[in-house]
Amino acid sequence: MSPSPKLPEAAGPAGGPLAIICGGGAFPLAVAEAARRAGREVVLFPVRGFAGPEVEAWPHVWIHIGRFGQLTAEMRRRGCRDVVMIGNVLRPRIRDIRLDWATFWLLPSAFRMLRGGDDHLLTSLGRFFEEAGFRLLGAHEVAPEILLPAGRLGRVAPGAEAMADIVLGCRVLDVTGPLDIGQGLVVMNKHVVAMEAAEGTDLMLARVAELRANGRIKMPAPCGVLVKRPKAGQDRRFDLPSLGVRTVEGAARAGLAGIAVEAGGVIAAEAGALIAAADAAGLFVYGVAPGAEGAP
Structure with missing residues (x-):
């Protein structure tokens, strides 16, 4: 068997609970469990229509796609600065997006986000969070065992x-x-x-x-x-x-x-x-x- 490469250490906290924006599948809870084992509090932000009911066993706030202002306000209220996005989320149909006022002002940038591949979309979304003052982490930085x-x-x-x-x-x-x-x-x-x-x-x-x-x-x-x-x-x-x-x-x-x-x-x-x-x-x-x- 080939020697394993050195995998990253778990990312240290920047203060406050870890916010996990949850799509579907098993990965959001795997990351939440790893963070808890490392002594980190977590708050899950499951996306309606994608995340499953099992997230409700954790501290959580359900969110709608398009409510960026509501999401960031809830993360600040709960003291979160570090954010992980993990799980399956398909590109939404326009009629499924429920905008709040903060998201309305981001619409020109949001439309540009959607005109490109997945990498362009996700990197642009990450930039929104960073400009709002949050630190984006990869799931593997929080849970290198995955x-x-x-x-x-x-x-x-x-x-x-x-x-x-x-x-x-x-x-x-x-x-x-x-x-x-x-x-x-x-x-x-x-x-x-x-x-x-x-x-x-x-x-x-x-x-x-x-x-x-x-x-x-x-x-x-x-x-x-x-x-x-x-x-x-x-x-x-x-x-x-x-x-x-x-x-x-x-x-x-x-x-x-x-x-x-x-x-x-x-x-x-x-x-x-x-x-x-x-x-x-x-x-x-x-x-x-x-x-x-x-x-x-």
Whole structure:
């Protein structure tokens, strides 16, 4: 197993509770638990329509997309200065946005935010918070344990053919990342068969499974690798690529041999369950250390 890269230390508090703006999925609570273990108070700000009811077991304030003034006022009232944004949130439809007065004055900037890729949107949103006096942290800075390390992470190891696919996949993502296209792709026998775009990883894997089912992919299973890594130049405080049990299940249905990630650049809320699912399916999960031999 390759030596793990040095992962970041948990970010120290700047004073007051940590504000966690919560989308959907398991990551917001994983970050909240990590912050509490580190002795940090937290207040969750779940986004209506995306976060689940499980957030109500924590100190929380429900928020609507478009109520930036209300959100920042609540964070100040509760003494929060550090902010993490984590979880699944889709771009809203205009009719779903409920503006408050403070957000109204930001509309010209907000419209410019929406005219671009996800990196542009998230970085612009982060700038709003910083200009309002808050410190934006990445989820991995608060909970470094959610970052996947280097080397073989389960019982199954990638073979030479899979390693060649991993190297090619990383090189392709180095080229497409600055174009804000996606964070993942599938490579089989040194051939890119699918790239992640707006549909996300799960639907990309479903597309690969369909290509196998209709005979467009003729290589026998298991064959091929899902490769995920952050985009080159990406602001890592936002939208780090993630893996979960559903990803493993999708890779298995697509007939892949395994999954490769950039070590220290991909997060998993439940790494133990993910690895157990991969072992049960006979898939490898492998962390490529940046700059390691064989990696681009």
